[in-house]
Amino acid sequence: MTSWVLPVFLVLFAIQYAVETGLLLLNLRHVARARGVPGPLSGRVDEATAERSRAYTLANGRFALAHGAFSTALTLAILLSGVLPALDAGLAAAGLMGAHRFAAFLVALSLAFSAAALPFALFHTFVLEARFGFNRTTLRLWLVDRLKALAIQAALGVPLLYATYGFMRFTGALWWVWLFAFYVAIQLVLLWLYPSIIAPIFNRFQPLPDGPLRARVEALAREAGFAHRGLYVMDASRRSGHSNAYFTGIFRPRIVLFDTLVEKMSVDEAASVLAHEIGHYRAHHVQRRLALSAAGTLVLLFALSRLVPWPPLYAAFGFEGPSLHAALALVSLGGGAFVFWLSPLAARLSRRHEYEADRYAVRLAGAPEALETALVRLNGENLSNLHPHPWYSAWHYSHPVLVERLAAIERAAAAERQAASPAAG
Ligand SMILES: [Zn+2]
Numbered sequence: 001m002t003s004w005v006l007p008v009f010l011v012l013f014a015i016q017y018a019v020e021t022g023l024l025l026l027n028l029r030h031v032a033r034a035r036g037v038p039g040p041l042s043g044r045v046d047e048a049t050a051e052r053s054r055a056y057t058l059a060n061g062r063f064a065l066a067h068g069a070f071s072t073a074l075t076l077a078i079l080l081s082g083v084l085p086a087l088d089a090g091l092a093a094a095g096l097m098g099a100h101r102f103a104a105f106l107v108a109l110s111l112a113f114s115a116a117a118l119p120f121a122l123f124h125t126f127v128l129e130a131r132f133g134f135n136r137t138t139l140r141l142w143l144v145d146r147l148k149a150l151a152i153q154a155a156l157g158v159p160l161l162y163a164t165y166g167f168m169r170f171t172g173a174l175w176w177v178w179l180f181a182f183y184v185a186i187q188l189v190l191l192w193l194y195p196s197i198i199a200p201i202f203n204r205f206q207p208l209p210d211g212p213l214r215a216r217v218e219a220l221a222r223e224a225g226f227a228h229r230g231l232y233v234m235d236a237s238r239r240s241g242h243s244n245a246y247f248t249g250i251f252r253p254r255i256v257l258f259d260t261l262v263e264k265m266s267v268d269e270a271a272s273v274l275a276h277e278i279g280h281y282r283a284h285h286v287q288r289r290l291a292l293s294a295a296g297t298l299v300l301l302f303a304l305s306r307l308v309p310w311p312p313l314y315a316a317f318g319f320e321g322p323s324l325h326a327a328l329a330l331v332s333l334g335g336g337a338f339v340f341w342l343s344p345l346a347a348r349l350s351r352r353h354e355y356e357a358d359r360y361a362v363r364l365a366g367a368p369e370a371l372e373t374a375l376v377r378l379n380g381e382n383l384s385n386l387h388p389h390p391w392y393s394a395w396h397y398s399h400p401v402l403v404e405r406l407a408a409i410e411r412a413a414a415a416e417r418q419a420a421s422p423a424a425g
Contacts, residue, residue, distance in 0.1 A: 005316035012337040017072050020340070021065065027385075027392035028061040034387035040403045041376070041386065049380045056132050056383040063128055067120050074116055075333055078109075084329060085318045099169075103161040105325040110157075114150075129240065132383060137239040145239075148201055160186070168308070168324050176305040180298050187294075188250075195229075195248040195256075205232040208257065216271045217255070224364055226278050229254045236260055242382050245270075247277050250287060265377065268370035272361050273378075276371065279360030285353040292349075296342075304331050343395065350398040358405065359412045368413035372406050 037050045078084065087108060091101050125142060129135040137145075167179040190198075199205070208214045208231040221228055229252050236243070236258035243260035247253035255277070261270060280286055307313050308327045319326045362368045379386075379402050386402065393401050400408070 003312045003316050005312045009316070009334055009337065013072075013076070013334070016337045016340045017068070020068060023389075023392050023395055024061060024064055024068070027389040028058060028065075030389035030392075031057050031061070031385060031387050038386055038403055040406065044373075044376050045380060045386065049383075050386055052132070053380075053383040053386050057385040057387075059128055059131070063120075063124060070116075070120070074113075075336075078112075079317055079330070079333055082318045084109075084326065085320070088319065088323070088326065099162050099165040102165045102323075102325040103158060106161055106328060107158065109329055134241045135239075136237060136241060141239070145202060152198065152201070156190075164328075165324065176298075176301040180294075180301050183297060184294055187290075191248075191250055195254045199234075199248070203238070204235045205256065207231065208233050208262075212267045213262065213270055216267050217274050220271060220275055220364060221278065224275075224278050224282060226281065227252045231255045231257070233257050233259050233262055237263075243378065245273050245277060247281065247286075250290065253281065253286075260381075264381065265374060266370065268365075268367050269374035269377065272365045272367050272371035273374050275361035275365040276357045278364065279357035280353065282360060283353070283356050285357065289353075300331070300335070304328070307331060347394070347396060347398055351400050354399050354405070355408055358409050362409060362412045362416055366416075368409050368416075372409055375402065375405060375409075 031054055034054065036047060037045045088101075088105060091104050091108075096104050122142075125135055125137060126139070163182065164179060167182060168175050171178040195205075208217070214231060217231060220226075228247075229249060232254055234256050237260050241260060243258045243264060245255070245257045245261055247255055255274060257270065257274075261273070265273070304327060307330075308324060309322060311322060313330060314320070314322055314326055317326075317330055358371065361371055365371065378384075384402065388397065388401055399405070
């Protein structure tokens with residue numbers, strides 16, 4: 001039987017690569033032609049920042065083109081060269097069977113991909129980010145970070161692989177449901193452990209010192225009825241000049257501010273950024289996103305459960321017969337060609353959440369101007385693209401384009417004013 005599996009996969013893979021590269025090229029051409037500051041931002045962003053953003057976007061885009069071409073070539077080479085069946089045969093010859101062969105096969109594959117990605121990661125941090133003044137890490141710290149991450153992956157990942165094998169092999173036809181329940185439980189435990197155990201392995205967290213910012217944020221949290229597990233400052237500046245704030249946890253999160261953000265923003269600006277984050281929790285975006293990703297995992301596991309006993313899958317990629325580890329490897333290497341089409345939907349949902357959180361922040365903090373200047377400042381400090389191609393941003397952007405976002409904040413502020421004084425309206 002001549003199988004259609006490989007040709008269909010190759011066509012889908014090629015379409016994905018063409019769409020991804022086409023969007024990137026379109027965006028690069030758009031940015032290369034753009035000049036100066038977009039109209040609505042004039043007076044808020046200076047020419048020098050606009051020019052630096054442009055250069056940074058172009059440099060990052062070219063890097064993404066090279067990286068994309070390399071990863072695509074690598075994935076195809078691994079899938080088509082017969083190296084996977086050869087690895088499997090080698091492990092069998094070494095006497096590894098069952099769970100050990102399953103784990104060794106997948107660990108070897110993941111190590112190979114990590115090693116191949118190393119030169120790109122080095123170049124990104126020490127050449128590209130350094131050229132624009134963002135990089136603050138040293139080669140030593142960078143290596144220590146990598147080794148720590150590898151140790152954590154080994155400590156968590158290897159037992160997880162053995163558990164996965166156990167569920168797939170021994171829990172009957174509905175193994176994918178059991179495995180799903182197990183993964184959800186593990187994810188909840190990790191979310192719970194992350195702030196207190198995993199994050200401190202990489203960064204130092206100190207309580208936000210008493211002062212106007214702390215007083216302001218605590219007042220906001222009280223007003224919003226928002227329970228949190230403390231306010232912390234993280235020493236992000238050890239590694240990079242990018243600034244940000246984030247919350248970790250599901251129901252009572254820790255609020256974490258990058259030290260870079262605390263240093264550079266006014267109290268009103270930092271408070272409005274945190275009011276925005278509180279908005280994500282109050283509107284249950286975080287919980288909804290977790291539920292959505294769990295649903296995605298369930299669908300993937302179901303698909304995997306149908307593929308495991310399907311001989312044409314193995315034949316197409318040179319395996320002699322079905323095996324759990326081959327199925328898992330093929331699905332994780334080839335699955336991207338399918339999952340890729342969901343990214344514009346995910347980005348769109350995320351942008352809707354950002355608009356909602358902005359509206360909430362305007363209502364809670366009552367300082368729309370500070371939220372706007374904070375966003376302009378973040379945009380400038382991170383040298384975010386001021387001129388994205390509309391198709392590129394629609395497909396990839398998890399946050400609205402700055403100009404549109406500021407316009408929406410102004411509309412929300414106007415609506416608030418009107419609601420506050422109906423008689424005058
Ligand atoms: Zn947000």
